[in-house]
Amino acid sequence: MRALLQRVKEAQVRVEGERIGGCGHGLMILVCAMQGDGEEDAARLAAKVSKLRIFKDEAGKMNRSLLDIEGGALVVSQFTLAADTSRGNRPGFSAAAAPDVGERLYELFAKDLAALGVPVETGKFGADMQVSLVNDGPVTIWVES
Template identity: 50%
Template sequence: MRAVVQRVSRGVVTVGEETVGEIGHGFVVLLGVGREDTPDDAAYLAEKIANLRVFADENGKLNRSVLENGGSVLVVSQFTLFGDCRKGRRPGFSAAAPPERAVELYAEFVRRLAALGVPTAQGRFQEHMEVLIVNDGPVTLILDSRKLF
């Protein structure tokens, strides 16, 4: 499972004219589910993201988590995080989980975040979405549950 985690002052997801997810300060997480992922991968990333210390404390040091900072997380599915661009000009997506499996693990990740006490909002799985990300910092991190990078 892969995640691009962006610290934001605001995040909004729309499908057509409908706003389906919106947060103030916190994280927008673009989440990709891999073919080999399990619920353990969802649990690992949820715990890691909930406790990442990338928010400023009273001394201006990046020492507080989204939980400690009272933020929220907007989760957006993004299978293209498993795109393989090493060969040719068109990415291959064979490492991405099939949609029926990916939706289960995406939901598991959101459930795990919520169980840790993180307020969550979501995009809409397998829909064309417009994602507004107001990056704060900017702070952007790339995580992989298999610790490949």
């Protein structure tokens, strides 16, 4: 699985003008299941994200995790993280998991992250979503299971 983490002061997602999820200080997490990914990948990614030390400590160093700061997470499915741009000008997405598998693993990732003690809200799989956020830093990190 792939995830793009953005450290945020706040983030929210809307579908058809209605706010369906958000978080305050924490992480905006875009998630993509790749072909061959399974439940263990979702669990491994959730554990990594929860413990990744990318928040500032008292000395201003990135030394605290999402769990340490008691931050929240907004998890949004994003199959375009599987984009292959190596040929031509049109990205290919054949490396992404099939939609039914992608949805199951996306939901499992969010559930696993919540089970670790992170308050989690989500977008809506497959929906046309409008995402807004206030970056903190900015800090953007690419993570793979």
